[in-house]
Amino acid sequence: MTNASWVKIRRDLHQIPELGFQEFKTQQYLLDYIKTLPQEHITVTTWKTGIFVYAEGTVGDQTVAYRADIDGLPITEETGLDFVSQHEGRMHACGHDLHMTIALGSLTQVVQERIEHNALFVFQPAEEGPGGAQPMLESEEMKQYEIDYIFALHVDPKRPVGTVASKEGLLFANTSELFIDFHGKGGHAAYPHETKDMMMAASAFNVQLQQVVGRMVNPLEDAVVTLGKMEAGTVQNIIPEHARVEGTIRTTAAKTMPEIKQSIERILCGIEVRYECQTSVDYGANYFMVHNDGEYVERFKDALSNTSIEFIEAEEAMTGEDFGYMLKELRGFMFWLGVDSEYGLHNSKLNPKEEAIEVGIEAVVNMMKS
Known part of the structure; x- marks a missing residue:
């Protein structure tokens, strides 16, 4: 297929973003495409809104797995593109539309060429939340496969098209969401002594929270604790009885x-x-x-040595990815794919360059053949 064909598929998928475990249209679109491929040597299995596609190799000496996440984000798109999201308040603002397209392109080439190794394509739901990697990994559907190693990619708006980046060891951090509710006693602003002010309680917590990393975490272990949202009160003259803060925790060491x-x-x-x-x-x-196995990062470099794709040594990032659960149990790695966008991940104006699709397909297929 031509690059124009992959661009059309990416744009189709871009218009139907769905949240975690609600990817019904997305799953059907993927299944409909997979049915157009030769079926003699592939097996298709569904799990919730996810899909496994197993392509039997000509030798079958090992099974190589590749994961692509399929969910969108609760973001209202502001790109102004002709193929803007048709689902109000939903957007593929993290590049999963490209991830899926690259997986379909790689699957197509693997099926048509019949590579030596067995290939398992994992279309995973709910990466953005509530988290699909761990339950998918533990499912009977995935346990039936003896996987030698698994890998995945993530688009990188900061890097140019034609480049990939990865590294041995830690690539992405441990992450956790944080939601805290404070319940007290509200009342009239003129009688504060009769209330238990939850605006004050939440504010005091926020101030003390800033000491956690600076005074309670080993300075040799990187960590970030951030509150990004605080809600309390209804009008200016009522002391609120409830407050809520929302944030995130990120660490480079699991024990932290x-x-x-x-x-x-x-x-x-x-x-x-x-x-x-x-x-x-x-x-x-x-x-x-996300902790990469150095042996497979080196193997990836070798797989790209006869291509025009430039490999760049990546740096650790405090971003989170639930693919880390798969790498916790299976050998493998993840890499960044340059897509050169003015706007970053989770931005309502993210617009990856579509020329990166063919780069991603070439990188994935070359690794599967290696």
């Missing part, structure tokens, strides 16, 4: 994550005593770090 959570809970115990309130904490979606 529970240590930070314990520190947060100790702070909340103090807040409850000081402000005579009740608190509840929810850590939402948690992602394990």
